Amino acid sequence: MPSNNENPVNASLSDRKKKTKRLSAEASELVSLKSCRSNMAYDNSMIDEIQARLAYNLLFKLLECGRGGEKTLTSVVQPAEITTLLDCIKLVFMSQPSCVEIDGPINICGDTHGQFSDVLRMFDKAGYPHRANYLFLGDYVDRGRHSLENILLLFCYKLIFPNHFFLLRGNHECPSINKVYGFYEECSKRYEKGGSKMWEDFQDTFSTMPMTAVIGQRILCMHGGISPRLSSLDKLRAFRRPNYQPSHDQIEIDILWSDPSNTGKGWNPNQRGVSYTFGTDALRKVLNSLNIDLVVRAHQVVQDGYEFFGQRRLVTVFSAPFYCGQFDNAAAVMTVNEDLVCSFQILRPKKYFPKRRIQVD
Numbered sequence: 001m002p003s004n005n006e007n008p009v010n011a012s013l014s015d016r017k018k019k020t021k022r023l024s025a026e027a028s029e030l031v032s033l034k035s036c037r038s039n040m041a042y043d044n045s046m047i048d049e050i051q052a053r054l055a056y057n058l059l060f061k062l063l064e065c066g067r068g069g070e071k072t073l074t075s076v077v078q079p080a081e082i083t084t085l086l087d088c089i090k091l092v093f094m095s096q097p098s099c100v101e102i103d104g105p106i107n108i109c110g111d112t113h114g115q116f117s118d119v120l121r122m123f124d125k126a127g128y129p130h131r132a133n134y135l136f137l138g139d140y141v142d143r144g145r146h147s148l149e150n151i152l153l154l155f156c157y158k159l160i161f162p163n164h165f166f167l168l169r170g171n172h173e174c175p176s177i178n179k180v181y182g183f184y185e186e187c188s189k190r191y192e193k194g195g196s197k198m199w200e201d202f203q204d205t206f207s208t209m210p211m212t213a214v215i216g217q218r219i220l221c222m223h224g225g226i227s228p229r230l231s232s233l234d235k236l237r238a239f240r241r242p243n244y245q246p247s248h249d250q251i252e253i254d255i256l257w258s259d260p261s262n263t264g265k266g267w268n269p270n271q272r273g274v275s276y277t278f279g280t281d282a283l284r285k286v287l288n289s290l291n292i293d294l295v296v297r298a299h300q301v302v303q304d305g306y307e308f309f310g311q312r313r314l315v316t317v318f319s320a321p322f323y324c325g326q327f328d329n330a331a332a333v334m335t336v337n338e339d340l341v342c343s344f345q346i347l348r349p350k351k352y353f354p355k356r357r358i359q360v361d
Contacts (some may be wrong), residue, residue, distance in 0.1 A: 003140070006074075007229060017187065017242065017297075018354040019140060020087075020272075035198065050088075050221060051088045051092075051159050051160075052159070052160060054081070054084060054085060054088060054159070055085070055088075055155075055156040055157075055159035055160045056156075056160065057081075058077065058081060058085060058152060058156050059153070059156040059157070059160070059223050061076045061077055062077075062149055062152055062153050062156065063120075064076065065149060071189050072084060073148055073190065074190050074191060077152070078320045079191055079193075079194045079198055081226070082152065082201075083198070083201055085094050085152065085153070085155055085156070085159070085199050086202065086204070086205045088159055088160060089155050089158060089205055089208075090150030090204065090205050090208045091329065092158060092159060092162050093205075093208040093209055093210065093241070094208050094241065094242075095127060095162075096210065097210065097237060098210050098211065098212070098236065098237060098238070098239035098240075098241060098262065099210065099211075099212045099213065099214060099233065099236040099237045099239070100135075100166050100168075100210050100212070100213040100214070101213070101214045101217075102125060102133075102135070102166065102213060102214075103215065103334040104215060104216060104337050104338050104339070104340060105132075105133060105335065105336060105337045105338055106132075106133040106134065106135055106215060106297055106335075107127070107132050107133065107135070107320040107333050107334070107335050107336075108128050108133065108134075108135045108136075108137065108221065108317055108333070108334040108335075108336065109122065109135070109136045109137065109317065109330070109333055109334075110136075110137050110139075110297075110298030110299075110316070110317035110318040110319040110320075110331075111137070111138070111139035111298050111299070111318055111319060111320050112136070112139065112140055112142070112150055112319050112320050113139055113141070113142060113143040113144045113147075113150075113168065113172070113236040113311070113320045113323070113324075114140070114141055114142065114143055114144025114145060114146050114147035114149075114150050114182070114183075114186075115144040115146070115150065115320045115321075115323075116144070116146035116149040116150045116153065117146075118319075118321055118322075118331065118347065118350075119150060119153065121347060121350075122319060122331065122333060122347055124195055124344050125333070125345055125347060126333045126335070129157045129160070129161055129164070130161070133164045134157075134164075134165050134166065135166045135168070135213055135215075135221060136154060136166070136167050136168065137168050137170065137221060137222070137223050137296070137297065137298040137299075137317065138167075138168050138169050138171070138172070138173060138223035138256075138298060138299075139170035139171065139172045139185055139223065139298060139299070139356075140154060140167075140170070140172070140173070140340075141173070141178050141182070141183040141202075142172045142177070142178050142181035142182045142183050143181060143182060143323075143324055144182075144292075144320070145186075146241075146325075147167045147182065147183050147186050148186060148190060151202070153166055155167075155205075156179060158233065162170050163352070166210075166213060167209060168209065168210055168211055168212065168213060168221065168222065168223055168271050169206060169209035169210065169211050169256070169274070170223040170224075170256065170298065170299070171223060171224065171257055171299070172258040173206035173209060174206070174245055174246065174256070175203045175206075175244065175245055175360055176245060178203075179199075183199065184196075184199050185204070187202070204242065204243065204244075207241065207242035207243055207244045208241050208242045209241075210239075210241075211223070211236070211239060211252060212236045212239075212255060214233065214292075215336055215340070216336075216340045217295065218293045218340055219292070219293065219294045219295075219296060219336065219340065220233075220287075220290065220292045220294070220295050220296070221294075221295075221296045221297070222255045222256075222297055223255065223256055223297060223298055223299055224254065224255055224256045224258045224259070224275065224284070224297060225254065225257075225258035225259055225260060225278065225295070225297050225299070226255075226256070226258060226278060226286045226287075226295060227255060227258060227276075227286075228253045228254070228255070228267050228276065228278075228282070229251045229254065229309075230254070230286055230290070231250060231289060232289075232290065233290055235251060236255075239252060239291055248274070253274065253275055254275045254276065256275075257267020257270065257272060257275035257299075258270065258275045258276050258277065258278060259272070259275075259276075259277050259278075259299065260277065260279075260283065260309045260310065260314055260316075261276060261277035261278065262278055262279075262309070264277065264279050265279040265280075265282070266278070266279055266282050267279075267282055267283050280309070280311065282312065283295070283309070283310045283313055283314055284310065284311075287313055293313070294312075294313060294315065294342075295312070295314040295315070295342075296314075296318075296334060297314065297315075297316055297317055298316065298317055298318060299316070300316050300326045301318055301320075301323050301327055301329055302316050302318050302329065303328075303329050303330070304332070304346065305317070305318055305319070305321070305325045305329065305330040305331045305332025305344070305346050305347065306318070306334060306344050307331040315334070315342075317332055317333075317334050317340075318331060318332065319331045319332060319333065319347075321347050321348065321349040321350065322349035322350065326348060329349065330346050330348050331346070331347040331348060331349075332344050332345065332347070333345045335348070
């Protein structure tokens, strides 16, 4: 007759069996969701429910990681969940235009570069996405230590609020860049099994992201800057996706890489070795031809989080405070209201550990 006192070894085995069974069930559910999704159009109500369930589940896990404690990303988020999220996000991006045309009010954020804690601080200050509309200008990965948490958080919000939360592609959302500057290494080290494949899945997703947005028909937004080949907004609307790696002869490369310059007129070679720099005269000429009042871009560290150029016809917004732990810069969120009046919220750098401490796997 079995004893009422359970053997600790048997209990341990039982717990492991239960955990294995639970993980298998979760994986099976993800596979079933994936097969359902592959046979349907994006606007199907069942897909919206599937996406919401997946996104909220991941979001809660990511926010738990942000609180600190023993939970880390790799202990609570399985690779299959990330892969399914990326498949869903690609459907959302491809269902929306290459040039997103929206109205205010909206908050605009620049580079965040894996600074997950600072993104949470920014939401604390400017409002979480269920209370405010957002447009991010790219560069979510590389440099910072938590690129995975950062990009997954933003993708979850995009899946939950597809028509109120917008993500543009930056130059670091290209494989030739994020394979060198940290994202590939982070994926490979934190997910030893399947990390390289996961990185490839991210590149496929990045290739479907829009590159430009127009707010109220008067404000043009992108990651880098304008192009000498930009003669009409229809060229931006005609960008083809997926575009895995934009080539140097495409206008897309200028949208991702070009910079304003106070030292020269017209168009000059960029010191980055890619695209051009442009002067105030070139900016004025392009904007007048497009009937655009203001360009909002990111791509460069600026001391106060934002900086105007060209008689206030261009503004650079940067949203990664204390960038790389080396720059004493502030971060900014630019707010555009219904009447297209612009204002800024400043996030000062914190050189000490924030309250939301994140464990590294």
